[in-house]
Amino acid sequence: MKRLAVLVSGRGSNFEAIARNIREGRLEAEIAAVVANNPESPALQTAAALGLRAISLPSKGIETDTYARMVVETLAPLSIDLIILAGFMRRVGEPLLEAYPRRILNIHPSLLPAFPGLHVQQQALDYGVKFSGCTVHFVDAGLDTGPIIQQAVVPVLPGDNADTLAARILVEEHKIYTEAIAMVLSGKL
Numbered sequence: 001m002k003r004l005a006v007l008v009s010g011r012g013s014n015f016e017a018i019a020r021n022i023r024e025g026r027l028e029a030e031i032a033a034v035v036a037n038n039p040e041s042p043a044l045q046t047a048a049a050l051g052l053r054a055i056s057l058p059s060k061g062i063e064t065d066t067y068a069r070m071v072v073e074t075l076a077p078l079s080i081d082l083i084i085l086a087g088f089m090r091r092v093g094e095p096l097l098e099a100y101p102r103r104i105l106n107i108h109p110s111l112l113p114a115f116p117g118l119h120v121q122q123q124a125l126d127y128g129v130k131f132s133g134c135t136v137h138f139v140d141a142g143l144d145t146g147p148i149i150q151q152a153v154v155p156v157l158p159g160d161n162a163d164t165l166a167a168r169i170l171v172e173e174h175k176i177y178t179e180a181i182a183m184v185l186s187g188k189l
């Protein structure tokens, strides 16, 4: 069974969707660890309640590459096949990229390469696009760059604000992340 490590910073709804899809037989994999860089992340409680290994590894005040080395050390004994960034709001340092080449995935709530970075839905609204969506991609050294694996499109509707648009996109995130993970694990990519 392929082993996933899910890295989170906040709410963890993408993590929960992946865990549910595994439980319900839509994804053949196991979550070997959930690692939060924010000790307040609700995903840690959710993971523990699901009987998963929940690891709080605070990153505050720690330089990017140093933190990356800490993550590598933490995951080393766990035989991780794929790292899943699920609302992980820190840059991934070089040591982690080197330890898991082409084995780190991220989800981002826009149609990359449009609107990387933060406040993504507001960026889309401000620009006036009529469609937005989400992207699952391999992580490289850039900010929200790296080869695209899967995308989904949603309309931007009149009267949308950042929250309503985010909610519409999130529904699709919960579907395509699992599809993208399955695709990568199948080795067909």
Ligand code: GAR
Binding pocket: 008, 009, 010, 011, 012, 013, 014, 015, 086, 087, 088, 089, 107, 108, 109, 117, 120, 144, 170, 173
């Ligand atoms: C998701 O919308 C995810 O795409 C986004 O943060 C949210 C996390 O929600 N990630 C990024 O913006 C990364 N650049 P979740 O904690 O409920 O999964």
